[in-house]
Amino acid sequence: MNMKKPFSLLTILLIFQGFAQAQADNADFMRSVGKMYVVYGVIVVIFVALVLFLIYLDRRLTKLENQINDQ
Template structure:
């Protein structure tokens, strides 16, 4: 789980570092890759939130199991 979280976080940073390292690429074709980046960040962010809820539920489930 935490490894997955790490991958998501790394993708966040790679979007930013890619846009910083290669401004020409980000600004080619009328800056369309900025839109791609924004959509990716949005998707990753929502995924991160789902992972958060998922983890809490798993913990909760385990508690119930141990109660029984």
């Protein structure tokens, strides 16, 4: 499995830039339906953070597997 920097800093910055613009265009979106989308946003952040952590673990395990194979 070869994953070379799936999330570079630039990609993340671009994603956040996109979010920021979407919000500027539609400032009331997050505040609609009793501001429920703020809660969704928070839950998405938790999920994304855990997935990023899993990707980190995955990459380190891949390195270990490669070392075992090399021996």
